[in-house]
Amino acid sequence: MLKKLTIVFFLILWPFLGLSAFITGPTVIKLPHDSLGVYKDDEERYLLFIYKVKNSYLEILRKSLRNETVYYRDLDTELAASYVVGEDEQGRVDIPFMVPGLYLCVLKSRYGVEDTVLVTITNLDFMVFIDERKIHLFAFNTRDGMPVKRAKVYLIDSEGNVLEKAVTDDNGMVVMNEIPDNILLEKDGTYAYTRLWRRVSEKPSKLFFITDRPVYRPGHTVHFRGTIIKKEGGIFTPLKRRKVSVTIRDPNFNELFLENFETNDFGGFWGDYRLSDTAPVGIYRIEIDMKGIGKYKHSFLVEEYRKPEYKITIETDKDEYISGDVIRYLINVSYFNRQPVVNAEVAYYVYSNPEGFWYDEGSKMVYYGVGYTDSNGNIEVPVRIREGFDGWYSINVIAVDTSQRQVEETKRVRVHADDVSINFDKSFYDIPPGVPSAIHVTITDLKGRPLNGTATVFLNDTIYGKYQVKDGDLFVDVTLEEVDMYRLKVVFGKAKKTAFIYVWSGALGEKWHVRNLMIFRDKDKVKYYVGDEMIITVISPRKMPALLTILGVETYYLKFV
Template sequence: MKTPKRWAIPVTVLLLGALAAPAQLDEAQVYFSVSTDKPVRPGETARVQVRAQGVDKLQFRLYRVNDPEKFFLKLDDPHRFGAEASPRPEVALTPLERFAAWKNRLRTRVRNVARRQFTGENRSAIRAKYLTPKQAPAAAGTPGAAVQGSEYAAIPLLNPQQVLRVWEQPVKSRRRWESVVVPVEVERAGLYVVEATDGKKQAYTVISATELVIVSKSQAGQVQVRVVKREDGAPVAGAALTVAVAGRGGEPSRAKTDADGFALVVPERMEDGQLLLMARHEGDFAVATKGSWGFNRAERELRGYVYTDRPVYRPGHTVHVKSILRLASMKGFEVQRGEAQIEIQDSDGESVLRKSLPLNEMGTAAADFVVPAEAPLGYYSVEVKTGEDSVSGGFHVEEYRKPDYEVRVTPRETRVEMEKENVLTLRARYYYGEPVAGAKLTWAVHRNRYWVPWYDMDDLSESGEEQDEYYGGEQVAEGEGRLNENGEFVLPYTAPRTETDQRYRVEARVTDESGREITGAGSFVATRGEFFVHAQAAQWLTKPGQNARIDVETRGYDGVFVPNVGFRAELVRYEWGRRERQTVLASSAGTTGGGGRGGGGVRAAG
């Protein structure tokens, strides 16, 4: 990663959320990032979160930003920096600029040749000797520390005159998804940049130490700002405010807070983007961002509500539509005057009503619409417009038909063992008793994992007809057919063996001669065996070396205990995220008694 020049480094700040500029991931999977989650008060210790992979320790460098306002105005995004930089547009250089660039390259080559004659430690000693006492860096680990040793010499300081502290710290966490907290003390109010490097790459974050808090509200080209003290919420009078759209350039808007800490800022330009709010007062600095959605709204916006007397109508019914319109402004709501245009579109998107309506003194308008007898069914949209603005609503047109027949799916067994056949009967009958003979049938089988109803063993005694909670799941089979003269279809189905018990849901769709489709469903459970095992630790906490008791029960799926079943209990260390089988630490064997209950003990290693 190429290191940018000193003051032009593209870094940003965390205002209210986490901020990080990660070192990029390379072929060796070396990665690290740093972030902060909130501002701190001067004298407090900031918590820098470090996430690292493939690196055990990092060198940290703390810099103080001399001009925070200029720092933020140069950023394209105040919440992102360091990892990416926008390419600069190519500009043709003048002859004078080309000559200056040649001189700079020549001077750099000469300087590098001279620097290579000395080691990194010698160069640090030479700089310390010739710098003034005010510029001379202090010992490592203290404010103003310089980089010591050659391990990190490939990454020079961003700005030696602004560095406050340099130190090394281990960053290896116990688990790769965990972060390490690096405490950083900041004594004075201001903006600080934290740089982390492993000698090849860098990552950055920002620490804001301030006693100020910025509270803001934006609407229709105006931003209302209040600056208060973080400690007690007291207003800050005379604070200098700067408001700009991040990354847009140009001259920002400025104002000062009054005696109550308030200031109204009206920027000359209204652009999309993040509003950057900065406050200065007696050497203190605070910054916040705000979305420009409310800022870029019109001074007066149309608001309204469109509704009908009923949500659903049948063909031939009369729809009564009413709308209430208001203009939203900084002062509140105003009544909309004049006329409004109403348009109703059917479910096919065709316009079925379009007319102008006068608005009364309350800003309301009403219209009636008779649904044609042959109108398409579905959702009808209603739009009411004044000028370019509009509000909308809608209603449904439906034609209800009572079902002529019902469809049922009945399994022969509500529970079967896997790899054993179950037979399901798909039956359709008219409500007056006759079968729906010869009707077309399509069926599908879905499955979900089945969990033993430990507290409700009556679950399996149901008739097998579909319950609401069994909808959905993975589709595993489908087919077509026709009902016989008795309105029935026999479907044999064998559940394959899986690692867990499954509930199978069979859905049948029957279409009669009139083309009407009715759906029915039923379900059954496929289990891995005739009984299941429930094991639970007798106590949740056990001392190392102490015997941990495990209570075991064996029960059939009908709820009856199964006696005299042998079992083996194993103690395994659990590590989150690992899918492969863990190492067995201890084990014991046992048998459930005549009542289907038993127990065993395993000793936790000391």
């Protein structure tokens, strides 16, 4: 009887144990890129109910900030939509519901509620610029980037209290005076919310303090200098005629030096302290006490220097190699009297550093080992270069003699992938979209003699075509429609070279690239003074909204263009 009951209980429980489905996606869905979804990996049928929440978003947020529990059952809701997730659907199932608002989403199976999530679907967003004096907010539509006018803005503190309310103007902007912990934006039942994460309030004054070097020896003189500035209303000014004391302590915290200073008209002070000839080695601490303002700390190191009694030299049979060659490193360890260091333990590490490593695979260790010098103080290390490699091979050698004194040395050699030199006529190319452009490439051997043959050209790792090289000249015609950055790679033999193509709405001048925008300022001006006019030109390959700002210690300029 017990066995039958156990089997029946397991059969009843089994469907529940097998269920696996939940609501997926961000709790704030920003249209048009985000979406609501249901994830499932079983063969059950589910129903997703989407209820419109009619309660005030502001009141729900304020309760949450006050740590008051918001129960879903207490929300005032009405059914907005429902969707069936079928038995044969697996993985993430996108739900095509994109009506802005606040919703309670409930996922049900034949056994009951499986998941419940409160979701905000919105086409609103905003940018915030905060300085010590005010807060600038720009509200925009996430679908087209256009400003949202007459949107309500609430500045809320950490306790849920509304500090300030305002409405955006026709350019989607508003300037407010309170610095909040939370910001809520609302327009026609659509919401955008953020919590502001701010640094702990900075001290009203700053100290810039340096010593003339980080490491000293006993008997050296430590020279130090400091500058104190204060910040008032977003403006930094020197802290004049301020009393400052400087204390220096040794590694055992014994006080060695104590002197009082007064800052000059530029907020500066300076002094020096001579270490004794028997000063203990270790970390020395400097304590700077700005009377009534704050205390700061600095440190320096004292070490007893002993010159190594031997040195390492590294030789190779040549300075440049072709991939596939063998580099024969000859390492010699000898005393300064030119006598060999016999039986010294030597560790060596060989690294490959490819040309253009900032977009390639980067530096990597290709060989390492440990050996002992022979009767002449020598050790030979042969290393074969990887086929097709272009860049540098470097060896780092560390030697330890019988007295455990350690020295090290490094040497690097140039490696060419082939007896081929590929050179573009420019380091990068700026071309307009849709305009045919010719790129000239020169291909020679390493001695500069023109080559002939076939080159393969890749565009973003896809073969763009094969071209004939005649008398060292290669011409590649490109027409690129999309605004983007492209990599053009030319391969000839085992050699390869890459150049970058930037497709923008082209012009000449000093500029900053912002994806598909170009921003120009006065070409001949590198410095501006109060009252000067700065001319800024914004060029885009298509009509699009943008927000132009000039920021410093405060927000100086903010304009929708």
